[in-house]
Every structure is written in structure tokens, then in C-alpha cells.
Amino acid sequence: MFIGIWSIFKKEVKSYFNSSIAYIFLILFLLIPNILFFYILGGIFKENSATMRTFFSMLPYVFIIFIPGLTMGAWAKEKNTGTIELLFTLPVSQMEVLLGKFIAALTLVIIALASTLAIPALTDIFLGSFDWGQIRTQYFGAVLMAGSYIAITFFLSSLTMELINSFLLSSSLLVILTIIGYLSQAIKFPAFLDWLKVLFAQISLSTHFTNFSKGVIDSRDVFYYIGIIVIFFYMNLQTLENKKWG
Amino acid sequence: MKNHIIDITKVKRIQTWIIFLLMIINLLITVFIFNELYFRIDMTEGRKFSISNITSDLIKSLDNNLVIEYYYSDKCNAHPLMSQIVLFIKDILIEYERIGKKYVNVIIEELNYQKDMEIIDDLQKSGFQFFPLSERKMGESRQTLAFSGIVFRYKDKEKIIPAITTDKGFEYLIYREIEKMLGREKDKIGVYLSKKDKKYEDDYKSLKESLDIEFDNVSILDSGANIPDDITILVLIGGENLSEYDIFQIDQFLMNGGKAFIAVNGVNIIRMSGGDLIGNPNSSKLIPLLKNYGFSVEKYIIGDNDSFYPIYNNNIIYRYPVWPEIKPQNFNKTHVAVKGLRHLLLFWPTAVNIDDNIKDKTEVLFHTTERAFSLIDDFNLDVLHYKIPFNVNEQKYDLAVAFEGKISTFFKDRDIPDNIINPNVKFSGNIKKSGNVKMVLICNDIIFEHNYINEDNESLYLLLNSIDWLTGNEGLIEIRSKQRFSRPLDKISKTSIDSGFYTRKNIIISISTYIMPLLFFIMAILIKILRNIKNRELRFLYDKSEEAINRKEREKS
Structure with a gap:
């Protein structure tokens, strides 16, 4: 099984780096969030405090655009180039294909996230020391959150098999799942709708990132992200199965 | 089919x-x-977002609804430090609600002066304090008033923390307020201030405020009065004015299981009218009492050549070893009374010697370095006198001790002294010959004077920690010593020129925002070039092999 996953992973990573996708993703991922962080939100200098919390609070929104942009072609590209039939007939299971693709996309996001480590590292050298326990947790949470975003967009990509449709659909769903958590804080719900408030907070992708951005690992948040990945993986596999026979 | x-x-x-x-x-x-x-794992340093077990137990023991209302002005968000403190308070209060489940309700409200005038007025009437904050608008700095305070409601009781401007010791503050509301506070503190020409309200303002915040039951004891029976902890500062009858009262208080925190100098420092300082050996009757128990408060001033606080005068730094600073390694790591203390500055302290018969029941709380010295007769306190280090008789001196054990009364074979100050007040009861005593002795009382308390409040922490050790509330020491969590860009101060900060700031922004993407761009071009070279080589090889095949075919034909 691992050989199959490894082969697909290598193929995917190569295809990311052989095309311009990986570079565009990495360059924009560093450029746009950092400009937002430093010039619009004031970065670490506004609060004059060695903390990356503002950066990580912004991350769920940044992922809404960046991750669908990265993964929209996960299945659509295979369909357009006609390699999807080849993938289905290869001596690897669909699960291995999916896992290989997933890990490849996640690796790219991890590289992008790791590149932002320059901010705390340089600040630590020049201006003030960070709480590295908090930083580690923030990055760990960001990877988990990215994993769930990728799983959702992969599923939608397999559903539509079209680049633009996949991107629009993924971004829309991610917007809903991200901002739904803030609705419970922004809108005053009547008492009889309190359960809805709780439900919104529970299903939101961003609410579960709050603890990570503080520096706290809560098993419920970890389980939530893993749960999202598993469910969308399953749905993705079923869609692929239908496409294979349909 | x-x-x-x-x-x-x-x-x-x-x-x-x-x-x-x-x-x-x-x-x-x-x-x-x-x-x-x-389960949750708090990965932050000092477990910033977690509540200690002692608070958790207190909250779990609630039998009624506790409402914690946190109100802060929107102006706090614009201030770098206050915005961090507000964020921290919001985060930690959510933890209280999580742990309290059914019984703790947290309400957090950001208020605006225009929109929420009525609520703000009510809060001000109920005791909320406004504090100035500097606000920067359009490049100009100006002062604005803000507030950040908490209202607790439990049953029919209401308590207020009027202003919260630091995250240091926040959990402790909340704990104390909840404990007061629950009526769990058992200990009553009696403060004996016995220093010539010093007033508790003025000269010990910080100490008074601190004790008033921490404890509901604080009484000031007067010389010549009996120590009330309900006093469980005695805080004794100085001891100069104590009469023989007062000493007898203190002795019997201790023999009856009372606990005491005693701060006394073996040498009193007096400022003369011309500003000169002179040292006078302390003739307080407290010193013989302590000597009887086994603690000799020596009548010489201690200086430390290795760790002291320099004095700045007219841009000149002077050595002043008679203001020794206790180094972190010289605190007793195993004793809770000094837990969390990183340094402690003492002013003309004296030393304590412990008799051999009580050594096993006594723990030294802190001492000087090995390079300390003593001024025995010549108490010259002039700054210029210490230009050159004293190198004679350097040794380590113990400056504070904690004792727990049985001791005998000072009045074993003596009569009850007459109460000269208040003849109408008399001792009733029998003299107790011995008793189990718990006591902390610090050989420096000046550290509690308002003018000598520094911004870190280390001396007040020492006092409060000691009281918690005396009362057995050692869990509180852990939460009090929770340090400040906000992490300022403190290396800025080390850059002497302002522009140094902006250079560093620009380096950080340039590297992380522009140079890193540029590196990826260069990497993309390099990989593209390498791929082109590789493709060309492959095409060349392919063309070559095709040519060879063609040649072979031609030769065959």
C-alpha cells in the first residue's frame, strides 16, 4: 500500500513543481498574507508584542482562496488530460491514489507554512522572544486545518471534474464553513435558537482553530479536523467509484 | 445481463x-x-491559557450560579499592551466557564462611550476605575480614558475588580475574589507597624493596598492593646516602638499556635535633616525575643560586592553594595515562600544567625553571595564610600528564614510586664510555656516602605507568599507566581537608537515578505533551466539513437 501511495505522491509533487502551480502558490502564499499581516493588520509591530496570533487568525480566510486554487485540478486535470482512466486501471487502489494526492498537496501547504517561519525566527533574533510552544501549536493546527480544507476541495473537485466549477464550489463551501462560526458571535440569537448557535460553532472550520491559535491543543479540535478529513475522503472515494462505473 | x-x-x-x-x-x-x-494540552509557556488545580477545585465546589461579567472599553483595542491583556482575559474567562460548566456564566462586553453611555455610567457608579491610555491617531499621540473591570455576582453578593491593567497574577486575583464571595476566607491578619515617624496609610501605602485587596479581614494593631483572639496571622514590621507588654502579647500569640511574619532590621537607618543617612543599632525589644527563640538578628549592615543595585546620580553610576540584590540561585528553591521570586533588592539589610538547637526546624529563604561583607561599627552609608570594593572578611550571610516547630516562651521565669501605654488593658489567662510556632523572619523592614517598593513588587510577593505558607494555602503561591504573559518586543530597548528598531523591522518584513518569494521565483527559473537542459540532452540522445537506427536500416537495405 505504501509503495502505491509513495509512487502517486512522487508523481503529484513532481507535477506540482514541473508546472508553475507550486511556485505560484508558494510565492502568493508568502506575498499576500504577509502583506496583509504587516501592512494592513499591523503585524507584530501594531501590538508591539512577540505573537503570531493575528497571522494565524487570518489563516482560515487565506486558505479559502489558496487551497481550492491548489487542489482544483486534483481530479479535473486528470480528466482533461485523459489520465484518469489510466489511474483507475493502475495496480493501485483508489484509496492509495487519493492518499498520495492528498499528502502531496499537504506537503506543498506545509512548505508554504514553513516559509512563514521566517517571521518569528527573525523577530526572535532582532526584536523579542516568542513563546515557541505556542508557535509550534499554531503551525500544527494550521497543518490539520489545511488537511481538512484539502479533503473538502478534493471531494468537490472529484464531484465536478471541472477546474473553474471546482474552485468556485470549493471556495463557496469553505466560506460558509469558515464564517458560520463567527455568526454565532456576531448575531444575537433568540434563546430558543441557542442550539443553532452551538451547532454553528461546532461545525465551523475556523472555530476549531481558535484553540490552536492560542497555543492550546484540544482533543475535540484534533478529532474534528481528522473527522472532516475522513468523511470527505470517504465521499471522495464513493464519487470516484461512481465515476469509474458511471 | x-x-x-x-x-x-x-x-x-x-x-x-x-x-x-x-x-x-x-x-x-x-x-x-x-x-x-x-483532554487539552496547553503548549504555551507557563500554561498561559490553563487554570490551576486550586482554582479548578474552587470553581467545582460552587453550589450556586456565579456570574462573571467582564466589561472593557473599545479604546483598549487600540492600545498595544491593553489589547493583549483584554484578549488574554477573554480567553482565560472562557476557561472558567468551561470548567464551571453549569455554575459559571461568563459575560464579556466591549463598550463604546457613545453607544453604551448608560451602562458605562452604571459601571462607574458601582466602582469601575478609568485609567489613561495613550492613543495614536494620524501619527499623533494623545491620552484617552479607558476601563477594564470585572463584576462578580454570586447569590445576592456582588464584588468588583475596578481595574485590570495587567495579566500578571490575574488568576490569583479572580481566585481571591471568588473565595471572598464564597465566604471561605478563614484567616484574619493583624498588622503591627512599629516604626518611628512612619504611618501605615502613607509610608506603607502599597503594603496596605496589597493586603486590602488580598484579604477581607485585616486589622491594624495598636501598641498597648491585646491581640484579638480571632487574629491568626501577625504581620510585624519594624518593632522599634514595641513595649515590653507588646512583646509579651506577641510571645503568647506565638505560644498559642499563632503564625507570624516578622520584618526587622538590626540597624535602623535614619535620614538626617541635611539628607545624610546614618545607621543606628536597633534597640527594639523584639530582637531579644527573637534571640530567645534562637534567631539572632545581628546589628551590622550587610553589603555584597558581587550583587548589588547601582545608584545613578548625575549620569554617573555608583557602586552601592549595601543595597544587595538577591540572585536567583540564592533563593531557597525548595521553599514555597520564595517561589517565583527572580530577584529581590534589599536596602541596608542585616543578617540572621540561627542557633544550633533550632537549625533542623529552620530553612534559610535567601542569602547573599559568597562575596558579602558586614559593616559592624562604622555605618558610613555615603555612596562615595563604596567606590572601591571592600575585600575584607567576605562571606555568605543568611538574610531570611522560615521556622516551623516547638519553642519555649520568653517569659518562662519572668513576670507579666505592666502595660505602660494602656494600663486599663490587662492580660487575662495563663502564660503558655511553649507552643508550636510557624514564622517567617526577614532581616530587612525597609523593603516594605512605599518609596522602596519597585515596579516588580517582589517584596510584596514575598510577604503574600509567606502568608500563604503560614496559612497552608500553598497552592495559591503557584498561581500568584504566574508571571506576565504578554511578550513585548523587549529587545527594542537594547537598541539605543530609535532607527535601529526600524532597520530591524524592515529587515524582518523584507526577508519574510519579499526575499522568500523571490527565492522561490529564482528556484522556479533554475528548475526550468535545468529541465530545459535535461530535455535538450534527451532530445539529442533520442535524435542520435534514431539516426543510428535509420543508418542501420539504410545499411541493411
């Missing part, structure tokens, strides 16, 4: 939906279970 395939597809679809539904049900059940049984 075709129908058979359709049937198989239908069955497969139904199976898929059943599995999917089962997965969702499983997930919901697991979510429910995980919401009940979960």
Missing part, C-alpha cells in the same frame, strides 16, 4: 448510502463522547 449490472449498481449505491449514514451516526456519537471525555 444488462439488468443484472443495473441491479448490482443499485445495490452498491444503497450500500454506499447505508455506510455513509452509519459513518455520520458514528461521527455524531463520537463527537458527543469526545465532548464529554476530552
Whole structure:
């Protein structure tokens, strides 16, 4: 099984780096969030405090655009180039294909996230020391959150098999799942709708990132992200199965 | 055959939906279970977002609804430090609600002067304090008033923390307020201030404020009065004015199981009218009492050549070893009374010697370095006198001790002294010959004077920690010593020129925002070039092999 996953992973990573996708993703991922962080939100200098919390609070929104942009072609590209039939007939299971693709996309996001480590590292050298326990947790949470975003967009990509449709659909769903958590804080719900408030907070992708951005690992948040990945993986596999026979 | 395939597809679809539904049900059940049984790991330094066990136990013991209302002005958000403190308070209060489950309700409200005038007025009337904050608008700095305070409601009681401007010791503050509301505070503190020409309200303002915040039951004891029976902890500062009868009172208080925090100098420092300082050996009757117990408060001033606080005067730094600073390694790591103390600055302290017979019941709380010296007769306190280090008789001196054990009365073979100050007040009861005593002795009382308390409040922490050790509330020491969590860009101060900060700031922004993407761009170009070279080589090889095949075919034909 691992050989199959490894082969697909290598193929995917190569295809990311052989095309311009990986570079565009990495360059924009560093450029746009950092400009937002430093010039619009004031970065670490506004609060004059060695903390990356503002950066990580912004991350769920940044992922809404960046991750669908990265993964929209996960299945659509295979369909357009006609390699999807080849993938289905290869001596690897669909699960291995999916896992290989997933890990490849996640690796790219991890590289992008790791590149932002320059901010705390340089600040630590020049201006003030960070709480590295908090930083580690923030990055760990960001990877988990990215994993769930990728799983959702992969599923939608397999559903539509079209680049633009996949991107629009993924971004829309991610917007809903991200901002739904803030609705419970922004809108005053009547008492009889309190359960809805709780439900919104529970299903939101961003609410579960709050603890990570503080520096706290809560098993419920970890389980939530893993749960999202598993469910969308399953749905993705079923869609692929239908496409294979349909 | 075709129908058979359709049937198989239908069955497969139904199976898929059943599995999917089962997965969702499983997930919901697991979510429910995980919401009940979960764990959290606070990875932050000092477990910033976690509540200590002692607070957790207090909250779990609530039998009624506790409402914690946190109100802060929106102006706090614009201030770098206050915005961090507000964020921290909001985060930690959510933890209280999480742990308190049914019984703790947290209300957090950001208020605006225009929109919420009425609420702000009510809060001000109920005791909320406004504090100035500097606000920067359009490049100009100006002062604005802000507030950040908490209202607690429990049963019919209401308590207020009028202003919270630091995250240091926040959990401790909350703990104390909740404890007061629950009426759990058992200990009553009696303060004996016995220093010539010093007033508790003025000269010990910080000490008074600190004790008033921490404890509901604080009484000031007067010389010549009996120590009330309900006093459990005695805080004794100085001892100059104590009469023989007062000493007798203190002795009997201790023999009856009372606990005491005593701060006394073996040498009193007096400022003369011209500003000169002179040292006078302390003739307080307290010193013989302590000597009887086994603690000799020496009548010489201690200086430390290795660790002291320099004095700045007219841009000149002077050595002043008679203001020794206790280094972190010279605190007793095993004793809770000095837990969390990183340094402590003392002013003309004296030393304590412990008799051999009580050594096993006594612990030294802190001492000087090995390079300390003593001024025995010549108490020259002039700054210029210490230009050159004293190198004679350097040794380590113990400056504070904690004692727990049985001791005998000072009045074993003596009569009860007459109460000269207040002849109408007399001692009633029998003299107790011995008793189990718990006591902390610090050989420096000046550290508690308002003018000598520095911004870190280390001396007040020492006092409060000691009281908690005396009362057995050692868990509180842990939460009090929770340090400040906000992490200022403190290396700025080390850059002497302002522009140094902006250079560093620009370096950080340039590297992380522009140079890193540029590196990826260069990497992309390099890989593209390498791929082109590789492709060209492959094409060359391909062309070559094709040419060879063609040649072979031509030769064959």
C-alpha cells in the first residue's frame, strides 16, 4: 500500500513543481498574507508584542482562496488530460491514489507554512522572544486545518471534474464553513435558537482553530479536523467509484 | 445481463448510502463522547491559557450560579499592551466557564462611550476605575480614558475588580475574589507597624493596598492593646516602638499556635535633616525575643560586592553594595515562600544567625553571595564610600528564614510586664510555656516602605507568599507566581537608537515578505533551466539513437 501511495505522491509533487502551480502558490502564499499581516493588520509591530496570533487568525480566510486554487485540478486535470482512466486501471487502489494526492498537496501547504517561519525566527533574533510552544501549536493546527480544507476541495473537485466549477464550489463551501462560526458571535440569537448557535460553532472550520491559535491543543479540535478529513475522503472515494462505473 | 449490472449498481449505491449514514451516526456519537471525555494540552509557556488545580477545585465546589461579567472599553483595542491583556482575559474567562460548566456564566462586553453611555455610567457608579491610555491617531499621540473591570455576582453578593491593567497574577486575583464571595476566607491578619515617624496609610501605602485587596479581614494593631483572639496571622514590621507588654502579647500569640511574619532590621537607618543617612543599632525589644527563640538578628549592615543595585546620580553610576540584590540561585528553591521570586533588592539589610538547637526546624529563604561583607561599627552609608570594593572578611550571610516547630516562651521565669501605654488593658489567662510556632523572619523592614517598593513588587510577593505558607494555602503561591504573559518586543530597548528598531523591522518584513518569494521565483527559473537542459540532452540522445537506427536500416537495405 505504501509503495502505491509513495509512487502517486512522487508523481503529484513532481507535477506540482514541473508546472508553475507550486511556485505560484508558494510565492502568493508568502506575498499576500504577509502583506496583509504587516501592512494592513499591523503585524507584530501594531501590538508591539512577540505573537503570531493575528497571522494565524487570518489563516482560515487565506486558505479559502489558496487551497481550492491548489487542489482544483486534483481530479479535473486528470480528466482533461485523459489520465484518469489510466489511474483507475493502475495496480493501485483508489484509496492509495487519493492518499498520495492528498499528502502531496499537504506537503506543498506545509512548505508554504514553513516559509512563514521566517517571521518569528527573525523577530526572535532582532526584536523579542516568542513563546515557541505556542508557535509550534499554531503551525500544527494550521497543518490539520489545511488537511481538512484539502479533503473538502478534493471531494468537490472529484464531484465536478471541472477546474473553474471546482474552485468556485470549493471556495463557496469553505466560506460558509469558515464564517458560520463567527455568526454565532456576531448575531444575537433568540434563546430558543441557542442550539443553532452551538451547532454553528461546532461545525465551523475556523472555530476549531481558535484553540490552536492560542497555543492550546484540544482533543475535540484534533478529532474534528481528522473527522472532516475522513468523511470527505470517504465521499471522495464513493464519487470516484461512481465515476469509474458511471 | 444488462439488468443484472443495473441491479448490482443499485445495490452498491444503497450500500454506499447505508455506510455513509452509519459513518455520520458514528461521527455524531463520537463527537458527543469526545465532548464529554476530552483532554487539552496547553503548549504555551507557563500554561498561559490553563487554570490551576486550586482554582479548578474552587470553581467545582460552587453550589450556586456565579456570574462573571467582564466589561472593557473599545479604546483598549487600540492600545498595544491593553489589547493583549483584554484578549488574554477573554480567553482565560472562557476557561472558567468551561470548567464551571453549569455554575459559571461568563459575560464579556466591549463598550463604546457613545453607544453604551448608560451602562458605562452604571459601571462607574458601582466602582469601575478609568485609567489613561495613550492613543495614536494620524501619527499623533494623545491620552484617552479607558476601563477594564470585572463584576462578580454570586447569590445576592456582588464584588468588583475596578481595574485590570495587567495579566500578571490575574488568576490569583479572580481566585481571591471568588473565595471572598464564597465566604471561605478563614484567616484574619493583624498588622503591627512599629516604626518611628512612619504611618501605615502613607509610608506603607502599597503594603496596605496589597493586603486590602488580598484579604477581607485585616486589622491594624495598636501598641498597648491585646491581640484579638480571632487574629491568626501577625504581620510585624519594624518593632522599634514595641513595649515590653507588646512583646509579651506577641510571645503568647506565638505560644498559642499563632503564625507570624516578622520584618526587622538590626540597624535602623535614619535620614538626617541635611539628607545624610546614618545607621543606628536597633534597640527594639523584639530582637531579644527573637534571640530567645534562637534567631539572632545581628546589628551590622550587610553589603555584597558581587550583587548589588547601582545608584545613578548625575549620569554617573555608583557602586552601592549595601543595597544587595538577591540572585536567583540564592533563593531557597525548595521553599514555597520564595517561589517565583527572580530577584529581590534589599536596602541596608542585616543578617540572621540561627542557633544550633533550632537549625533542623529552620530553612534559610535567601542569602547573599559568597562575596558579602558586614559593616559592624562604622555605618558610613555615603555612596562615595563604596567606590572601591571592600575585600575584607567576605562571606555568605543568611538574610531570611522560615521556622516551623516547638519553642519555649520568653517569659518562662519572668513576670507579666505592666502595660505602660494602656494600663486599663490587662492580660487575662495563663502564660503558655511553649507552643508550636510557624514564622517567617526577614532581616530587612525597609523593603516594605512605599518609596522602596519597585515596579516588580517582589517584596510584596514575598510577604503574600509567606502568608500563604503560614496559612497552608500553598497552592495559591503557584498561581500568584504566574508571571506576565504578554511578550513585548523587549529587545527594542537594547537598541539605543530609535532607527535601529526600524532597520530591524524592515529587515524582518523584507526577508519574510519579499526575499522568500523571490527565492522561490529564482528556484522556479533554475528548475526550468535545468529541465530545459535535461530535455535538450534527451532530445539529442533520442535524435542520435534514431539516426543510428535509420543508418542501420539504410545499411541493411
